[in-house]
Amino acid sequence: MTPSERPLRLGAFGTSSIAWRRVLPTVTRMPQWDLVAVAGRTAKKAAQFAEHFRCAAEDDAEALLERTDIDAVYVSTPTALHHTWAERALRAGKHVLVEKPIGTTAAEARSLCALAAERRLALRENFMFLHHPQHVRAREMVADGRLGRPASFRAAFCIPPLPHDDIRYDARLGGGALLDVGVYPLRAAALLLGPGLEPAGATLRTRASDGLELSGQVLLVSPSGILAELAFGFEHAYASTYTLWGDRARLTVTRAFTPPPAHQPLLVLEEQDREERLTLPAADQLMLLLEEFAEAVRTGGGSAEPHSESVAMMELVDTIRTTARRVEVR
Known part of the structure; x- marks a missing residue:
């Protein structure tokens, strides 16, 4: 299987309710994605997620970002930490799907979008609707x-x-x-x-x-x-x-x-x-959002339109x- 044919490898940072109920169950049903590892606010919580979704557990987010077998990271931390961990993931060379909103201010949104564009990485908010x-x-x-x-x-x-x-x-x-x-x-x-x-x-x-x-x-x-x-x-x-x-x-x-x-x-x-x-x-x-995100990852970032929309909202x-x-x- 060539790199363009294999499932994209996802790491999840954040053990939120939305991750448990909706996002990660959907990821595990999709052929485009392979959930590789999860990290959370505690090692115990990450282990619970890992056992349930049959993936690896990491003690902290830094260990997750250091993994070389992850293409993209899903960030579902509390809102005040969205910018911090999305930025760290981008700087680690990972594509990012972050829970909405992309940050708490327009300045945070602009900086993340600029960083993603500079590094040709996909950055998307989880605005499903x-x-x-x-x-x-x-x-x-x-x-x-x-x-x-x-x-x-x-x-x-x-x-x-x-x-x-x-x-x-x-x-x-x-x-x-x-x-x-x-x-x-x-x-x-x-x-x-x-x-x-x-x-x-x-x-x-x-x-x-x-x-x-x-x-x-x-x-x-x-x-x-x-x-x-x-x-x-x-x-x-x-x-x-x-x-x-x-x-x-x-x-x-x-x-x-x-x-x-x-x-x-x-x-x-x-x-x-x-x-x-x-x-x-x-x-x-x-599922439609995750399909679009997968396509953006494979094409090196995809359209810049979602970035301008995220900034305008903030x-x-x-x-x-x-x-x-x-x-x-x-």
Whole structure:
């Protein structure tokens, strides 16, 4: 078997819930990938992962990065450490798939993307939903004029309150609703409305003790004047949806961000006197992302477009943080 034919060899750093539940089980089912080793915050945790996924365990990340039998590294550390360990992996000559978001600031995103481009290494965020075909269909309907002239976009990704000890409530580790769930509607707005979005206003509900964002709302404006209203947070019944509204019809994607692999997406097109409900084939958005990442690894980095999109999203995050009105919640 030639190098271009063999599976790509993956090392995983981080023993997170998403790695255990979704990413590594999917990796082990794919012919493109061979999970070689895992390292975590403790040797015990890494050993548990290694036994479950039938791979090697390393005592720490440095040992993982020193391995010569690894082509790429999947980073699923707490958000505040994404930049640190993605950078170290890139400097070790490894391609990188990092959990979203790519960092905590636009400066972190820019530095990682520049380093990956300089070294001709693939760098991708694990934004699974961007790879689901339902969004391709939604964009086609807009391009075909089914909605007429778009005027507004609304998106929400909200979840109920988390257990009090959940890592997403730890501000020191990059917790907070903006970086955890808020980045989804931000990326959806860019996906549907294109580049050049500018914040026009934002409100964040924050924890009085440390300023951690519990929920928020953001208003964006596209270069063509489309208004985007985004909601996110840890204080709501579950919602994962977006709606694009034009002068002829309104299109809603009902399970926009986290559809299970077997879920058949439903797109609802509402016109003045009729409603059309489109049920699409199920798709595994994570598997599609991992296929794209494998292709980028084999081609020495692939397109630079994902880099510009990652940086643009973090620029929006920075602006929202600095300009938002904050409402303390006790």
